[in-house]
Amino acid sequence: DAKTTQPTSMDCAEGRAANLPCNHSTISGNEYVYWYRQIHSQGPQYIIHGLKNNETNEMASLIITEDRKSSTLILPHATLRDTAVYYCIVRVKLNQGGKLIFGQGTELSVKP
Amino acid sequence: DSGVTQTPKHLITATGQRVTLRCSPRSGDLSVYWYQQSLDQGLQFLIQYYNGEERAKGNILERFSAQQFPDLHSELNLSSLELGDSALYFCASSDPFGQVEVNTIYFGEGSWLTVV
Numbered sequence: 001d002a003k004t005t006q007p008t009s010m011d012c013a014e015g016r017a018a019n020l021p022c023n024h025s026t027i028s029g030n031e032y033v034y035w036y037r038q039i040h041s042q043g044p045q046y047i048i049h050g051l052k053n054n055e056t057n058e059m060a061s062l063i064i065t066e067d068r069k070s071s072t073l074i075l076p077h078a079t080l081r082d083t084a085v086y087y088c089i090v091r092v093k094l095n096q097g098g099k100l101i102f103g104q105g106t107e108l109s110v111k112p
Numbered sequence: 113d114s115g116v117t118q119t120p121k122h123l124i125t126a127t128g129q130r131v132t133l134r135c136s137p138r139s140g141d142l143s144v145y146w147y148q149q150s151l152d153q154g155l156q157f158l159i160q161y162y163n164g165e166e167r168a169k170g171n172i173l174e175r176f177s178a179q180q181f182p183d184l185h186s187e188l189n190l191s192s193l194e195l196g197d198s199a200l201y202f203c204a205s206s207d208p209f210g211q212v213e214v215n216t217i218y219f220g221e222g223s224w225l226t227v228v
Contacts, residue, residue, distance in 0.1 A: 097168030
């Protein structure tokens with residue numbers, strides 16, 4: 001399984017953009033990058049996923065580098081409720097079950 | 113609300129006992145996943161079922177077992193419980209109606225198990 005590397009923790013000021021980096025240098029060509037977050041022992045919440053192109057939804061934007069070895073999750077206007085652990089995950093191929101393997105994630109603290 | 117329902121939400125039991133955790137996946141989802149989250153181990157994948165069949169296995173202990181029933185709900189059975197089994201157990205589901213190409217996995221709110 002492709003491994004991901006994320007900073008252990010980050011701070012962000014409320015109202016500013018939060019940019020969370022992730023390295024996945026061993027990703028395979030047909031593996032997706034997924035982002036989830038977990039707010040204080042609640043169930044992990046899906047944020048966004050992508051393969052090659054940049055993606056945007058109502059929660060966030062995902063920027064994937066051209067070589068696909070790294071990506072950045074962008075929360076455009078962070079609020080206090082965005083304080084959570086953010087997980088960058090390379091999705092195991094669907095013909096291998098498609099399960100998610102979680103790393104340690106980035107603990108994002110949004111401060112007033 | 114993810115649509116994945118787990119019961120019970122909280123459970124306290126003694127060492128050596130056996131418990132069953134139940135999961136109802138989102139309507140139509142064929143895959144069910146079980147995860148364990150303890151303070152020192154993070155989120156660990158245990159096992160996946162797809163339409164009643166075991167599809168993938170993680171670091172699930174031999175004392176633990178799971179199954180998925182014809183109505184697609186799943187149960188995780190934990191036996192000979194030890195103090196170290198105290199954790200939050202999550203169920204997740206995906207693959208609505210068998211559309212497996214690109215699918216999102218949705219998690220329930222978890223079952224807190226405390227072994228005393």
